[in-house]
Amino acid sequence: MTTAHLARGVTLLALFTLGQCSEPTSTRNQSTTSPPDLGAILPEAHAALHEAVATGSLLNAAITRFLNSPDEPNRESAVTARHTAHDAWLSAWAPAALWAGNDIHYVAFRIDAWPITPGFLDTLPQYPQSGIVADVSLPLNVDSIQKQHGFSDPLEVALGFHAIQLLLDRPVRDYNGAAEQIKRRRELLRLQSEILLGDLQALAQTPPISLGMTGLLEASIATLSEALRMATRDTGKTDCKSAWRGDSYRALELLTAPVVNWLEREGLRRWSLAIDPKAAANLTETLKMMTSPPGPTSTPTNYAAIGAEAPTTATAPTPPLVNQTELALRATLQILKGIIQKASRSRTGP
Numbered sequence: 001m002t003t004a005h006l007a008r009g010v011t012l013l014a015l016f017t018l019g020q021c022s023e024p025t026s027t028r029n030q031s032t033t034s035p036p037d038l039g040a041i042l043p044e045a046h047a048a049l050h051e052a053v054a055t056g057s058l059l060n061a062a063i064t065r066f067l068n069s070p071d072e073p074n075r076e077s078a079v080t081a082r083h084t085a086h087d088a089w090l091s092a093w094a095p096a097a098l099w100a101g102n103d104i105h106y107v108a109f110r111i112d113a114w115p116i117t118p119g120f121l122d123t124l125p126q127y128p129q130s131g132i133v134a135d136v137s138l139p140l141n142v143d144s145i146q147k148q149h150g151f152s153d154p155l156e157v158a159l160g161f162h163a164i165q166l167l168l169d170r171p172v173r174d175y176n177g178a179a180e181q182i183k184r185r186r187e188l189l190r191l192q193s194e195i196l197l198g199d200l201q202a203l204a205q206t207p208p209i210s211l212g213m214t215g216l217l218e219a220s221i222a223t224l225s226e227a228l229r230m231a232t233r234d235t236g237k238t239d240c241k242s243a244w245r246g247d248s249y250r251a252l253e254l255l256t257a258p259v260v261n262w263l264e265r266e267g268l269r270r271w272s273l274a275i276d277p278k279a280a281a282n283l284t285e286t287l288k289m290m291t292s293p294p295g296p297t298s299t300p301t302n303y304a305a306i307g308a309e310a311p312t313t314a315t316a317p318t319p320p321l322v323n324q325t326e327l328a329l330r331a332t333l334q335i336l337k338g339i340i341q342k343a344s345r346s347r348t349g350p
Contacts, residue, residue, distance in 0.1 A: 036267025045095030070175035097219035116157035290328035
């Protein structure tokens with residue numbers, strides 16, 4: 001690790017500590033602080049949601065083509081469409097948090113639940129009768145699949161991008177023929193695609209909320225919390241190959257970019273500076289750290305991507321980006337929560 005990256009880590013650790021134990025600042029003039037005009041954010045957020053719907057529609061069409069003619073080129077096209085749609089969803093996660101409010105985690109669990117248990121969905125080489133695909137006693141329809149999703153454990157995932165990817169990772173031969181399992185696998189993939197598109201459409205068609213600073217910061221916190229979960233995930237609990245195209249840093253960029261854009265707007269910066277000058281200065285620093293490329297040791301070469309076999313070397317895999325991005329996310333979350341608390345006190349008085 002270079003001296004620059006070491007200094008960066010020390011700075012983040014100091015900011016995280018300051019965020020946890022900083023003293024309350026004076027609220028003498030905060031009652032007259034007007035929130036910035038954030039009206040421009042709603043159209044941008046709505047556009048991101050509509051892009052997620054558009055790419056979800058293309059994914060649904062690609063899966064339909066594959067099921068109508070299950071060959072390798074059509075499978076690869078469906079996989080590509082799935083990656084494109086998932087990228088659009090990651091970019092729309094923060095806007096979705098604005099639209100869904102406190103329901104964002106329920107919405108995100110339907111659309112993008114992970115990690116997943118492969119044997120819950122489909123057969124495995126060592127368990128040829130496992131999963132929904134092999135359970136002929138379970139009818140395959142929209143209602144039954146929705147009920148199976150997270151039925152008794154969050155890892156029992158039947159819906160969303162990662163469940164679709166797992167089925168698309170099956171070889172083409174698993175979609176050709178008249179065997180019962182093949183028929184059920186085809187039907188399950190069709191249902192997953194239709195439900196996903198319906199969920200995206202329903203979210204985008206929800207009437208826009210009345211945007212305020214608290215709602216914006218809470219959506220930011222929800223999004224960055226999801227990013228932190230991604231940065232510290234336990235890949236041993238999932239076998240969904242290429243869930244983020246094998247590039248978790250790029251996925252984190254897509255997920256956090258809207259939040260960074262919101263928090264760096266001049267109006268919001270002036271508002272947060274009036275609420276808590278020290279927190280505002282720290283926030284500027286952590287956002288810079290969060291958007292900087294990771295250091296050379298932050299993404300180890302022995303890190304196993306989702307679905308990849310564990311490294312054969314004696315060195316255990318290290319979670320990616322933990323040295324910089326994880327600390328930056330934790331510090332930013334702590335700062336935002338503190339700003340919300342102080343803004344609330346400024347409205348209610350001492």
